[in-house]
Amino acid sequence: MNSGALFTAVFLACAVEAVEALTIVLAAGTARDWRSAGMGVVSALLVLTAVVAVFGSALSVIPLGGLRLVVGGLLLIFGLQWLRKAVLRASGYKALHDEDAIFRTELAAAQAAPTRRRGAVRDWYAFTLSFKGVLLEGLEVAFIALTFGSNQHDLPLAAIAALSAVVVVAGAGFAVRYPLARLPENTMKFVVGVMLTAFGVFWGSEGAGAHWPGSDAALLVLVPAVALFALALVGLLRRGVATPSTAGGES
């Protein structure tokens, strides 16, 4: 896997998570209090930094074989979750992820909640809403960057890709003060699901001791093969769905 592929994979995956976190923070700031929402973001980033520092140093002392087995397995489970949801969305069994609608829902919920002050935080609701959003989505960003970076022995590049994604998405979002609804998020999620699954299969097998024919070049076959397989499943499922997007398979 070359540096460009590593950067693209981490950047795309982290951009998707950043869009979700941004939607929640913008809802908390717009409907409630920007200062409290900002404090929530800063607090979540501090917790995330501590988590990354602990896990990052732990990853460097684990032998590569064991690391690839655990990380490959986790990445594969993670990737299959994404891919499963992406296929269900694309085939109409699950509603499409609509950041615009999520923003409106979060906004309405935030406006309805009562204001409560706690210590230096003027609005506790805005603080916890943005804290939770940034921490949860940030954990996924950290997990992706750490696993990809440590497996490819290029943690700095993975970290730069993750930070670039967060900076680009946050910059664009705050410039327009609105969720990035025009971003093709469902397509990006499909691509990320394919990548996580393919890399999970590759690293998981290698971690368990298997050797891929062609070594790293096997990824050039695995990634398109997973993509084609997922697209074929979308085609098959679309035949069975009665009314697209309203079939109500999963919420």
Place this chain on the structure above:
Amino acid sequence: MITRIRAFLAFWYDFVVGDDWRVAVAVVVALALTFGATRAGVPAWWILPVAVAVMLPVSLWRVARKSAKRASESVAAVEPPREPR
């Protein structure tokens, strides 16, 4: 305290395992099989791709089947009763 521990465990379960626990179990079993096969000197790179090729459609099919069942139940609920002959 117990509620917080439960919430903490539920968060990690949801974060790692997700909507379908069978997928996670299948991945763990496939990894164990790969490990066992390589120890026995058998080429094992194909085991995980086969597991994905089987597990993903099975997981999706379960959702599709549930959806079809729910749809047929709702149709049956709104259908007027037939007149006696």
